[in-house]
Amino acid sequence: MDGLPDVAEALPKPRLDYPFAAPPERGRTLEVAPGVRWIRLPLPFALNHINLWAIDDGAGWALVDTGTRTEETVAIWRELFVNHADDKRPLSRVFVTHMHPDHVGLAGWLTRKFGIRLWMSRLEYLSCRAMVSDTGREAPADAIAFYRRAGWSAEAIEAYMARFGNFGKLIHTLPDSYRRLSDREEITIGARRWRVIMGNGHSPEHACLHCAELGLLISGDQVLPRISSNVSVYPIEPDANPMQQWLDSLAMLRIEVPADTLVLPSHNEPFRGLHDRIAALETGQQRALDRLRRTLAQAPRRAIDVFGALFARSVDPGNVPLLGMATGESIACLNYLLARGEVVREADAQGVDWYRAHPDPSLHAG
Numbered sequence: 001m002d003g004l005p006d007v008a009e010a011l012p013k014p015r016l017d018y019p020f021a022a023p024p025e026r027g028r029t030l031e032v033a034p035g036v037r038w039i040r041l042p043l044p045f046a047l048n049h050i051n052l053w054a055i056d057d058g059a060g061w062a063l064v065d066t067g068t069r070t071e072e073t074v075a076i077w078r079e080l081f082v083n084h085a086d087d088k089r090p091l092s093r094v095f096v097t098h099m100h101p102d103h104v105g106l107a108g109w110l111t112r113k114f115g116i117r118l119w120m121s122r123l124e125y126l127s128c129r130a131m132v133s134d135t136g137r138e139a140p141a142d143a144i145a146f147y148r149r150a151g152w153s154a155e156a157i158e159a160y161m162a163r164f165g166n167f168g169k170l171i172h173t174l175p176d177s178y179r180r181l182s183d184r185e186e187i188t189i190g191a192r193r194w195r196v197i198m199g200n201g202h203s204p205e206h207a208c209l210h211c212a213e214l215g216l217l218i219s220g221d222q223v224l225p226r227i228s229s230n231v232s233v234y235p236i237e238p239d240a241n242p243m244q245q246w247l248d249s250l251a252m253l254r255i256e257v258p259a260d261t262l263v264l265p266s267h268n269e270p271f272r273g274l275h276d277r278i279a280a281l282e283t284g285q286q287r288a289l290d291r292l293r294r295t296l297a298q299a300p301r302r303a304i305d306v307f308g309a310l311f312a313r314s315v316d317p318g319n320v321p322l323l324g325m326a327t328g329e330s331i332a333c334l335n336y337l338l339a340r341g342e343v344v345r346e347a348d349a350q351g352v353d354w355y356r357a358h359p360d361p362s363l364h365a366g
Ligand SMILES: [Zn+2]
Pocket: 001, 002, 098, 100, 202, 203, 221
């Protein structure tokens, strides 16, 4: 899942190098490095595709991410197996970068089909199990209260309640056991060493895979070249500060991964220019936060009042999925400023939260 286009996306873009002219065709793979193949699957969202990676694992192929559970993606998986039948090696294991349905959706199907293990970080695996268990439930009172505090209308709340409980619909039943991926762990895949680098902000314990020997980083959704990652606060943890975590993760990746690395992202295309991309994402985010600071200095605002300061596209309040994403991203920015002591939050008589610039800026936590 990607984020809303930020106003800052209008900034001059860094010159990234995209070494591949086109993605692999439907049902085919494309070699991007020795023993590493690119697979592309469609997604039933505005963001219409995801990239998966197959890594030569000796007697089989290790897969990274799986696609959503839809009839079409299962059909394409079957085409992939037929088209690559001359390579008799089966899938050997399934790595999943994080819990979102486009990444984890078919993990249960593929691991059961091949009798293989899912490799995933513990927080992603357990969070996914928890989210899936909400599928088919009524919207929780805590979630309704969260969106009321953000300033949502009664109509938007009603539409949210009617839609609630869909998270697990694009996810095949998860495997009941898994192999935990840990930060900085070194894993041998085939003949090569890969290192796990955990990030967060987009999801709770997102695994990137770095192979220094090949000069490759499988970045998942942690760094994307043409769109920015969705960084949102969700009702389950209203006071979370994922924006700080995301910015910290970008800074960490710059230190851990060399600038000339070929980055294999989950969306868009493989690219070189990781450090330039990180710098552009940081600059864009800081400018967005500056616009938010200015708008809060003018008058107190609710979460739903700051979309214009943060996002390039307008948010139709009737489009509840978009409204939810914009609200989550706005609260991520507001919580970041709250944690820094730059703004204060007060609930009005209706229980709606209003944010305003801190009355005494000298007291900023900095
Ligand atoms: Zn994601």
